[in-house]
Amino acid sequence: MTERFDPAQADTRWQAAWDEAQSFRADDTSSKPRSYVLEMFPYPSGRIHIGHVRNYTMGDVLARYKRMKGFEVLHPMGWDAFGMPAENAAMEKGVHPGGWTRENIANMKAQLKRLGFALDWSREIATCEPEYYGHEQALFLDLYEHGLVYRKESAVNWDPVDQTVLANEQVIDGRGWRSGALVEKRKLSQWFLKITDFAEELLEGLSTLDKWPEKVRTMQENWIGKSQGLQFRFDLSTGGTVEVYSTRPDTIFGASFVAVAADHPIAQTAATGRKDVQDFIALCKQGGTTAAELETAEKLGFDTGIKARHSFTGAELPVYIANFVLMDYGTGAVMAVPGHDQRDFEFATKYDLPILRVVAASAQEAEKPFDGESEAGDGVLVNSAFLDGMSVAEAKAAVIARAEGEGWGEGKTVWRLRDWGVSRQRYWGTPIPFIHCEVCGVVPVPKKHLPVTLPEDVDFQTPGNPLVRHPTWKHVDCPQCGHAARRETDTLDTFVDSSWYFLRFASQPGDRPFDPAKIAEWLPVEQYIGGIEHAILHLLYARFWTRALARIGKIEVKEPFGSLFTQGMVTHETYFRINDANGQPVYFAPGEVERTSEGATLRADRAPVEVGRVIKMSKSKKNVVDPDEIVATYGADAIRWFMLSDSPPERDLPWSEAGIEGCGRFVQRLWRLFAQHDPAAQGEDKAVDRKVHQTIAAIAGDIESLGFNKAVARIYELTGVIEKAAPSASRSAAIRSLLLLVAPMMPHLAEEAWATVGAGESATLVADAAWPDVDPALLVDDEVTVAVQVKGKLRDTLTVAKGTSKEELEALALASEKVQRALDGAQVRKVIVVPDRLVNVVA
């Protein structure tokens, strides 16, 4: 073996060897048990980001480990290739979205290959190719046939200057990002998927996902938001009624006004011939459509002059038009209870409306004033006639029972979850396979005409959807009546693409989306790994899509991801100087900066720069590092090792130059140790044997629970033990085991060393070698260290045989000089003994 490990040549050599042997190709016909390891596929932005490296390294270690444990592993990769950045590039640089995307994919694929990931590239998918999205169109039509797709009006962000629909992220402070114009809400007829039909199922399914993080399940549960409430009617002074919904019918006696959405029929009626009302409604239409924006915007209202008659008290409640009430939510009208709802409280304060207390900590506090905010907590009902003295839950039930008995309302389950709007007024997405015919209405494209492909000749020089402007693409004949008709020009939300790609990975016939038998073999995904930012939307949509396909009989599996892991971000320090002219920071890249223990200086002028906070790597803050450069300098194994070291995988990982250097050093340290493998060495070293077997067992557990940082720490520990041990057969066996333990993490180093260490063994590639066996007899130590405390404070330790009796431990502890000194003659009241762990003497 050479003196130094040379990653530059070893990396490419072993990557080629794996390719040639097709080591990581998943075999559908294998008799081995299956394991499907999947990481969230990337958007092809152009370059692999260090966060991808972390994500894919984790999956790779698990996939390689599973192979060593004898599983047939499916570990595929693909590209979430539709989306806005390609269109932005087209507008800014005049390149075609398709060309731009495909070039990015080629670059990123080469980058991934340089990292040595054990991926089955024969199953690579790009969602922007008709071979993928054509099947998606077929599935969309299947859902349509089963009544799970429909059209309705829904609001979008409209840029009145660019005459285009904006994504939420394109709206900055209520203005269009390019035009700077004030954004308006505009209603368009759009396509929806009936995810609400699955609300109950999706909620109940969460309880089966015991290998998902608790926090993700909680977030989804809250998102689905099942609530039991009362839908009821108030009589209006203008005649007729207003239908309202409340999840807190118990607080009905605290209602002091009624608020309706700006596009509620009552508001619309009130606006006829009233300029002031029309102006207010127009004001409500300003601004974006996001929940955060709506809820943080100043609460505005307009008193219509209409009164609603309170069902119990007969009080006349003013009816306001309010900007914080949403038409798509419940009935678009609410009974406002300022005392027990914060939004209502702010509104009431602003418009000087009564704030009544109907829930209090106790009956004695019925008249207690509010302390500047509403009180949403539990308590006892007060000032509420027949409800007085009840708990919130009892009062809810009582009000619902009364309303139903008297016929003015009914208990109703309402979900926060809304149907999924999938229409996008954009080019770079899956065309929605429908045709609009003046005679026949909305007609699905016959499946035999799929895929509906995107036209290539499009122009991005004008804002708006190029599909609408295209001279010929949208003009087709109606498939039913043959008359001239128009294609749907909306494309699908890219979340649809990522809602079934894991199925296509498992099976990819040419003539249909997948083969259900193959899906049954591979699914559910054993381990899914990705960012916490996908905790709700992507994961909920993928669960929905899977259940929808199961309901219409396409597949059997109901939950796509058996186990989920959400990894943290990769972060880095920021370096900047404040620009004197405008007070804004000017950022510098890590490569431009010399870091010292005291601070940092700019290489260019040797003058200091500020060291800013450690934050998520982002181009705008320039705190990014390029994985390719790291691989070129330190090799793939060093960057992989860094990704696994130190930080728990679910937490953020701060990148540091010193850290990667340390990883590079450790690769060489292992190489030197592997070179000491001596098959002829004789003699047994029980301590080394024990350490090795304990480490093998522990690391297997660490990898299976994705505790990579712990596995790394154990490898450091074992390395230290082997280095210090005298030569023996045990030591040589330990070196061989260590090599196998690091093989999933540092596969190139492991292959290079295996050529020597594993010479003559059946597996010629370490990629095909088996995980080392554990001798259970070697897992237990025969001696243990027991802590001795006096009144909970450590005073001594005892080294005793494992299993020493309670009585003996107590005697030994009391005999300790240190214990006696700490007791200082005090009377021993009690001795707590936990065998093999500790003795606590209580005085």
Place this chain on the structure above:
RNA sequence: GCGGGCGUGGCGGAAUGGUAGACGCUGCGGACUUAAAAUCCGCUUGGGAUUCCAGUGCGGGUUCGAGUCCCGCCGCCCGCACCA
């Protein structure tokens, strides 16, 4: 605003309610070397000076014993339905 999470040395972190700081990074000291690199060894929570005190964001509580459990704060991060 609403929902979810996190908080331990100079830094990343470890610790089934049972010895807080494993392991790594940095820094400092030493060995080897003509020298450097590489490598190896030691020290590295604070205070007090020998075996003591304090300490896991802050304030309370439960317990023989709390980083871990409970209550109330503070700070930071993620998501909020058209970013992916």
